[in-house]
Amino acid sequence: MKKPYAVETQPGRALWEVRLLGDLSGPPSEDGRRNGFNGPPERREGFPVPSARLGLWIFLGTVTMLFAGFTSAYLVRQAGPDWQPLPRPPILWVNTGVLLLSSVLLEIGRRRSASVHRWASGATALGVLFLLGQLLAWRALRAQGIYLPTNPHSSFFYILTGVHGAHVLGGVIALLSLLVLMWRGASEDRVCRRLALCATYWHFVGGLWLYLLLVLFLF
Amino acid sequence: MVGEHSARVHEEPVSFWRRYIFSTDHKVIGIQYYLTAMAMALVGGTLAMLIRLQLGWPEAKWPLLAKIFPRGMSGGVMNPDFYLALITMHGTLMIFFVISLGLVSGFGNYLLPLHIGARDMAFPFLNMLSYWTVVPACVIILASFFVEGGAAASGWTAYPPLSAVEQAVPGSGLGQTLWLLGMALFIASFTMGGLNFVTTILNERTRGMSMMRLPLFIWTLLIASILGLLAFPPLTAAAILLLFDRHGGTSFFLPSGLYFGERVLPHSGGSPLLWQHLFWFLGHPEVYVLILPALGIALDLLPPFTRKPIFGYRLTVYSLFAIGVLSMIVWGHHMFVSGMNPYVGEFFAIGTLAITIPSAIIGFNLIASLWGARLQLRTPALFALGAIAFFGTGGLGGIFLGNATSDIQLHDTYFVVGHFHFMIGGVTLLALFGGTYYWFPKMFGRMMSERLGKLHFWLTFLSFYAVFLTQHFLGLGGMPRRYYAFSKFEFLAPIRDMNAFISIAAFVLGAAQLIFLVNFFWSLFRGARAEQNPWRATTLEWVAPTPPPHGNWGETVPEVHRWPYDYSVPGAPEDFTPQTVPPTVVTVTQ
Numbered sequence: 001m002k003k004p005y006a007v008e009t010q011p012g013r014a015l016w017e018v019r020l021l022g023d024l025s026g027p028p029s030e031d032g033r034r035n036g037f038n039g040p041p042e043r044r045e046g047f048p049v050p051s052a053r054l055g056l057w058i059f060l061g062t063v064t065m066l067f068a069g070f071t072s073a074y075l076v077r078q079a080g081p082d083w084q085p086l087p088r089p090p091i092l093w094v095n096t097g098v099l100l101l102s103s104v105l106l107e108i109g110r111r112r113s114a115s116v117h118r119w120a121s122g123a124t125a126l127g128v129l130f131l132l133g134q135l136l137a138w139r140a141l142r143a144q145g146i147y148l149p150t151n152p153h154s155s156f157f158y159i160l161t162g163v164h165g166a167h168v169l170g171g172v173i174a175l176l177s178l179l180v181l182m183w184r185g186a187s188e189d190r191v192c193r194r195l196a197l198c199a200t201y202w203h204f205v206g207g208l209w210l211y212l213l214l215v216l217f218l219f
Numbered sequence: 220m221v222g223e224h225s226a227r228v229h230e231e232p233v234s235f236w237r238r239y240i241f242s243t244d245h246k247v248i249g250i251q252y253y254l255t256a257m258a259m260a261l262v263g264g265t266l267a268m269l270i271r272l273q274l275g276w277p278e279a280k281w282p283l284l285a286k287i288f289p290r291g292m293s294g295g296v297m298n299p300d301f302y303l304a305l306i307t308m309h310g311t312l313m314i315f316f317v318i319s320l321g322l323v324s325g326f327g328n329y330l331l332p333l334h335i336g337a338r339d340m341a342f343p344f345l346n347m348l349s350y351w352t353v354v355p356a357c358v359i360i361l362a363s364f365f366v367e368g369g370a371a372a373s374g375w376t377a378y379p380p381l382s383a384v385e386q387a388v389p390g391s392g393l394g395q396t397l398w399l400l401g402m403a404l405f406i407a408s409f410t411m412g413g414l415n416f417v418t419t420i421l422n423e424r425t426r427g428m429s430m431m432r433l434p435l436f437i438w439t440l441l442i443a444s445i446l447g448l449l450a451f452p453p454l455t456a457a458a459i460l461l462l463f464d465r466h467g468g469t470s471f472f473l474p475s476g477l478y479f480g481e482r483v484l485p486h487s488g489g490s491p492l493l494w495q496h497l498f499w500f501l502g503h504p505e506v507y508v509l510i511l512p513a514l515g516i517a518l519d520l521l522p523p524f525t526r527k528p529i530f531g532y533r534l535t536v537y538s539l540f541a542i543g544v545l546s547m548i549v550w551g552h553h554m555f556v557s558g559m560n561p562y563v564g565e566f567f568a569i570g571t572l573a574i575t576i577p578s579a580i581i582g583f584n585l586i587a588s589l590w591g592a593r594l595q596l597r598t599p600a601l602f603a604l605g606a607i608a609f610f611g612t613g614g615l616g617g618i619f620l621g622n623a624t625s626d627i628q629l630h631d632t633y634f635v636v637g638h639f640h641f642m643i644g645g646v647t648l649l650a651l652f653g654g655t656y657y658w659f660p661k662m663f664g665r666m667m668s669e670r671l672g673k674l675h676f677w678l679t680f681l682s683f684y685a686v687f688l689t690q691h692f693l694g695l696g697g698m699p700r701r702y703y704a705f706s707k708f709e710f711l712a713p714i715r716d717m718n719a720f721i722s723i724a725a726f727v728l729g730a731a732q733l734i735f736l737v738n739f740f741w742s743l744f745r746g747a748r749a750e751q752n753p754w755r756a757t758t759l760e761w762v763a764p765t766p767p768p769h770g771n772w773g774e775t776v777p778e779v780h781r782w783p784y785d786y787s788v789p790g791a792p793e794d795f796t797p798q799t800v801p802p803t804v805v806t807v808t809q
Contacts, residue, residue, distance in 0.1 A: 044337075044422075044423060044424060044425060044426060045424040045425065045426060045427070045428050045429060046421065046422040046423065046424060047421050047422055049422070050422075051341040051342070051418050051419075051422045051423070054341075054417075054418050054421060054422055055341065055342060055345075055414055055415075055418045058414050058417055058418065058448060059414055061448060061449070062410055062414070062448050062449075062451070062452050063452070064452075065448070065449050065450075065451075065452035065453055066452035066453070066455055066456050067456075068452075068453060069452055069453025069454070069455070069456030069457060069497060069500070070456045070460075072453070072496075072497070073456065073457065073460060073471065073493055073497060076490065076493050076496075077471060077488075077489070077490070077493065080488040080489070080490070081488055082470075082487050082488035083488075148463065148467050148468065148469060149467060149468030149469050149470070149485075152469070152470065152471070152488060152489075155463065155467075155469040155470075155471065159459065159460065159463060159469075163459065
């Protein structure tokens with residue numbers, strides 16, 4: 001029996017390609033709806049990637065450039081004379097674990113179609129927990145008298161975690177809308193495609209967090 | 220779902236609001252963008268006229284204007300702060316809210332799906348969202364004129380400390396905050412639009428429309444959108460940091476020891492140069508975001524009026540790619556005088572000179588397309604030819620400015636002002652107008668007046684040269700830009716009076732645009748009815764009904780069999796062969 005949420009190889013496509021570009025069980029937009037127009041699908045030229053996934057990848061490209069901009073500002077500012085390294089709030093390790101675990105739960109859910117809603121709910125809850133944990137990290141710093149303008153490192157810490165948190169919040173909202181979709185009994189095909197998009201974004205913000213941790217405390 | 224053989228159902232919205240206001244139809248959104256840009260151009264153009272009034276006659280009194288601008292022109296004489304706000308807002312409005320909105324978002328949205336045979340953009344809802352994000356941006360930017368201290372006055376580049384310290388100049392207060400907010404919304408909107416453009420071009424092409432059969436305008440839109448998507452986010456990052464410097468007490472861009480109002484600011488260790496780098500990392504690609512679609516329109520406007528294919532299609536596409544890559548690594552040529560390491564300057568200068576090669580290839584392809592042409596000098600053709608002239612003139616000036624050695628002399632003079640007005644002011648403006656005269660029949664089903672169009676062209680073209688070519692000479696004479704008046708500088712005395720001549724030419728240029736407005740709105744209601752394909756052109760939009768219905772193509776989308784420039788194919792029944800003509804009727808040349 002075919003597992004609808006599983007990542008499977010497809011004829012003529014390597015597994016990494018399917019992983020990277022998404023589960024494609026046919027030409028883009030096989031459900032016949034395209035841009036709000038009903039009717040049988042029209043054959044088109046195009047990349048073998050559904051538009052939604054292509055759009056998501058482009059969006060992730062712009063987010064990458066946003067943080068590339070922050071990184072270059074960080075590296076330049078770090079060379080300044082008034083830079084004082086920030087003590088790392090220990091709770092960040094817990095938060096990191098929570099966010100990564102959330103990604104794992106989502107992946108397990110994609111492979112178990114029967115209980116996918118439980119796994120996805122768990123992943124969403126962990127996402128919220130991560131955001132709360134980040135707030136606790138802010139509180140810990142404030143308790144030590146380290147505020148936004150205290151020194152450039154603290155400024156960058158608050159701003160980068162804030163902007164990253166906003167992106168995580170966006171992911172939580174996307175996951176919630178996915179849960180609503182499941183709860184309202186949308187077709188498996190539709191849930192599957194939405195889940196794949198959510199998972200890509202969610203792993204991206206997880207990876208982004210690891211990168212920020214590296215930049216903020218290990219460079 | 221509708222059955223396999225039933226006709227396509229077009230969910231055309233029926234209510235007025237969903238049809239014309241919150242529409243997801245790319246054509247309605249395109250026209251909305253276009254009209255918004257037109258309204259913003261009226262404001263931006265008026266600001267330019269006020270700037271020229273001040274520069275032409277710096278000591279004169281204008282009692283009438285004192286009534287309209289009681290604060291900026293108190294006593295009839297322009298206040299220096301008001302002047303700074305004028306140049307800042309003129310640049311901001313024209314670059315982001317006129318050219319970007321009109322040329323890229325306006326024509327892009329209207330034409331992209333029509334050009335590639337799609338029924339709409341890939342994400343129609345996102346498209347609507349993008350337009351309705353830019354509307355509040357326009358409102359906020361315009362509102363900044365009416366707040367305490369007036370509009371932002373730190374230039375369109377928003378260099379700190381003027382933009383970062385609230386008490387620096389009157390415009391650095393709430394006006395600058397609103398400027399940042401408006402720009403943030405604009406960037407969000409432009410990102411949504413760019414994402415939509417790239418996805419649509421890559422994924423929504425109709426059968427047979429391979430990438431190498433795309434009209435060149437679509438290629439330029441693709442490269443411009445990718446550039447915008449890569450270059451705007453770092454500016455967003457910089458703008459967030461600037462916002463915290465302004466309101467959060469941080470010191471990213473502010474060094475220590477700044478005095479304002481006999482008070483030392485608490486900031487320390489920041490670098491204003493950091494902002495310049497982040498700004499120009501966007502700023503330079505942004506000029507290509509504007510000029511590439513303009514060149515695309517010029518390239519696409521030539522074949523219908525020369526009745527021959529465009530010259531060097533492939534080479535133009537490769538050159539566009541080369542420009543796209545190079546434009547990301549040449550931003551430093553805006554900062555040659557910032558005290559950078561000479562080797563770094565060398566790198567940026569070499570990159571800048573390298574980018575002239577693909578640019579020149581496109582320029583020469585445009586000129587070569589005229590070789591052996593049966594030229595029909597209709598209004599759109601005139602504007603396309605004018606754009607080529609401006610591109611050549613502006614491009615020559617660019618070679619001087621790209622060289623660190625000569626730029627150090629010319630930096631921040633009127634030479635720069637003249638140069639960039641030819642490029643991102645002139646080429647884009649002529650493309651915008653040429654495109655309007657050309658696609659107006661498709662958009663509104665009526666022709667624009669040829670007589671008024673030609674008058675508009677010649678007045679615009681000649682007065683543009685009078686204004687901006689003259690400014691090159693002022694710059695060579697050492698006249699600095701952004702100055703409020705030149706009456707106190709002895710070394711400028713011999714050339715100072717040329718400013719009055721420039722101002723008169725600028726007023727002619729401004730008045731000529733009124734002819735365009737009259738023509739536009741008169742033709743909208745009274746113009747001659749347009750045929751489906753009035754220019755006898757080959758691209759897909761002329762196959763669609765006029766004006767195209769919701770869903771563009773009716774029952775079936777067109778199938779493409781050839782490239783878009785099959786004019787005067789030997790043996791063809793007519794001197795143009797639309798892209799939909801199958802190879803059995805006319806042989807495919809490309």
